[in-house]
Amino acid sequence: MTTTTAPLVAGIELGGTKCICILARGPDEIEAEERIPTTRPAETLAAVEAVLDRWRGFAALGIASFGPIVIDHASPQYGKISITTKPGWSGTDIAHRLAAHSGVPTGFHTDVVGAALAEARWGxxxxxxxxxxxxxxxxxxxxxxxxxxxxxxxxxxxxxxxxxxxxxxxxxxxxxxxxxxxxxxxxxxxxxxxxxxxxxxxxxxxxxxxxxxxxxxxxxxxxxxxxxxxxxxxxxxxxxxxxxxxxxxxxxxxxxxxxxxxxxxxxxxxxxxxxxxVLGGRAGPLGAIVLGTQALGPDAGDVGHRVLSGR
CATH class of the missing domain: 3.30.420.40 (ATPase, nucleotide binding domain)
Known part of the structure; x- marks a missing residue:
């Protein structure tokens, strides 16, 4: 009998005050978790990249971000924060930067869509x-x-x-x-x-x-x-x-x-x-895990949350 194992995925919930990074296969298989204050973009994203560097072996990356963000694949601004009241973050490239750094298929969407995906799958x-x-x-x-x-x-x-x-x-x-x-x-x-x-x-x-x-x-x-x-x-x-x-x-x-x-x-x-x-505060981070997992799917090119592949 063949058994299947869910892929190991790195998930990033980028919030307005804090960023939660998790390495998981699902809610019952969380291998690591770190929290980073959301400060200036350069400082915050560099700290996220340092976490990803310590986490080796993950197959995909999912990012559930505060908004507004640009999700239109036809837009040159795709993968970026749009106009936000959070100082310094308007126009910040999130998805392309982290996808290039991690070198794995990357899913990107809002934190609230991430929460919806997680609650639908596990909650x-x-x-x-x-x-x-x-x-x-x-x-x-x-x-x-x-x-x-x-x-x-x-x-x-x-x-x-x-x-x-x-x-x-x-x-x-x-x-x-x-x-x-x-x-x-x-x-x-x-x-x-x-x-x-x-x-x-x-x-x-x-x-x-x-x-x-x-x-x-x-x-x-x-x-x-x-x-x-x-x-x-x-x-x-x-x-x-x-x-x-x-x-x-x-x-x-x-x-x-x-x-x-x-x-x-x-x-x-x-x-x-x-x-x-049901998932409480874990809905956003676990939603990022779903986004990353779906980026690996055979029809990933047809779904709106897939950004690009770092491979």
Missing amino acids: AGKGLADLAYVTVGTGIGVGMIAGGIPVDGLTHGELGHIRPVRLPGDDWIGNCSFHGACMEGLAAGPAIAARTGVASQDLPADHRAWDSVAHALGQLCHTLVMTGVPRRIVMGGGVMVGTPHLFPRVRAAMTKSLGGYIPLPEIALTESYIVPP
Whole structure:
């Protein structure tokens, strides 16, 4: 009998404050892990390269990065950070530099798409090839996969910046520097703190601000349902995970917003349709492992997350 072993992959989750590097075959076979502060690009990427130099024998590299990033293969900016508020990082080449340094096939996508891939393979969406992952924390981001691969086009999704219908009488201007009262400007952690003067994890469950947060997030889930893609929505991030009372409110808000449209049993069973993550803080790094693993696949040239081969 022939047994197969998952390939050893190096994964990089590049976050706004820290970078997590792991060497793994999966969640139960993590051989090494290191954390690096995200500082200036040259300093951070040099530290990542030093970690990769110490890790020999991996077959591929996966990178799950904070955004916005350029994922359009036709663009000369492909593999780079786009315009970001993080000082010094706009235009930084991530994928090409690390692929060339490691010399192995490299997958590259957003951290939230990475989390979606990991939760679909090993976590709250295990067994489902069509999934949405929503993070509600410092910002709001959404990653979607269909058929086990990211839903890609000209760019990655930015559903954290759609504009929801407001609650009657709620005219707070919001906290997004671009759009004011978009999803992120109404429901992300900094928005909640700006509106109430209290961090989300310390805000009482009966505070009226939660009505606006749940109303907005319910509409985000409504929008995801209307894409026709996710068979489940996994919601993580500090705001969701730190406030379990928010889940039933978001589920109810989505149901109300849908108004009976798309009457599928999977969606009607909201407790199993909108769920917390299983992998927690490991979803991003393990998503990078999935990106690297998929870069090795026989059809890797047809999927949007593959960047290039260092070989």
